[in-house]
Amino acid sequence: MQKEKNNWYASWFNTPYYHILYKDRNHREAALFMQTLTNFLKLNENDTILDLACGKGRHAKYLYKQGFNVTGVDLSEESIQYAKQYEKPGLHFEVHDMCLPYPKQFDAVFNLFTSFGYFENEVDNLRTIKSIKEELLPNGFGVIDFLNVELAIKNLVPSEKKKVGDIVFHIEKYVEDGYIIKNIRFTDEGTEYHYVEKVKALVLQDFKEYFEEAKIELKHAFGNYHLNDFDENTSERLILIFN
Known part of the structure; x- marks a missing residue:
């Protein structure tokens, strides 16, 4: 018997096989990226961060250890159920659809590890961008960590x-x-x-068009986790910082 899933991101991310397949992800690299990113943004201890599409909380836990007040949200009930074992004051997880604004504002909103561009409907990408804008405090920063589609x-x-x-x-x-x-x-x-x-094959210009429509200003485009400048021919990542 073959089990076919239609809503791929709701079903695949909610199965244990997703975590089996990707269990070898580089945790040290993720921790260093969080350190580099929060230093660059000049975030202070106890600043609030929303980890949008947090999965099982890998990045959220690093951010908490750095001294931030972190909320992790994800559509996957299984992932959030797993992450909740790590909850404590200053580290919270819950199920949430990132197309909709979370009912709180933060100093920073992070959408990490290519957790964007999944939707069948183009409008949902823009809805997510607009939701991030609503989730930011004045002078807060949004971050989208996407793949470099060209490479x-x-x-x-x-x-x-x-x-x-x-x-x-x-x-x-x-x-x-x-x-x-x-x-x-x-x-x-x-x-x-x-x-x-x-994953929708979004390039830098696509994001610029989303940002323009959402009245968001793109501040930086980086090409790797060391935050070197983005080059469409050589960069592994497309990391966007905006507010």
């Missing part, structure tokens, strides 16, 4: 296998209708699974 497409590996424990993930990547698509198929305990990841 990602250039270096796209069409097919690969990844074995994690007893599961072999068969991964196919391609570009279609303006999205970078990843098909993920595997079998576990006799059941076949198929999940899809879709």
